[in-house]
Amino acid sequence: MQTELIIDGMDGEACADIIARVLGDIDGVSDVRVSLRDRRASARIDESLTSPHLLMRKLAMAGYASSAATEAVPVAAPAAAAGGCCGGCCGG
Template sequence: MENAVLRINGMNGEACADKVANVLAGIGGVSDVRVSLLNSLASVRYDADKATPASLAGSLAQAGYPAEPAGTGGGCCGGCCGG
């Protein structure tokens, strides 16, 4: 399993953060999602054979939340959403 942190644009409230979490959780290979509305970040644990940070960001963009990988793994568990 891998970890990725995504920087997300357009989250304006809890409903947006919930939608982002639901979109990410619905992607094959994703096992854990944590969204920080305050920092506009999502931490995602995923199977690298089924998803990539770019594909996660692409799914969010299709849902109306442009996103980009903010960092991956590298000793950070991603549990704090980089905050």
């Protein structure tokens, strides 16, 4: 199974290298690819040995928050276009 993660806090090549090493060291993970520009990592996983949640836990232990790309929260429409308050001044 191919899995893709969105990585927070990846701001340089050293971070990308660490993330690739952390993911590559997990049993059942192969073909790791990290994109610094897109702030994403992808890997092929053997579901009998690991899961996307385990990958995210290992990254968190290394100091990088992540989420599954398929679970990303959609961005809301800008308040002005939606005709409502952005919540910035009143917390709404």
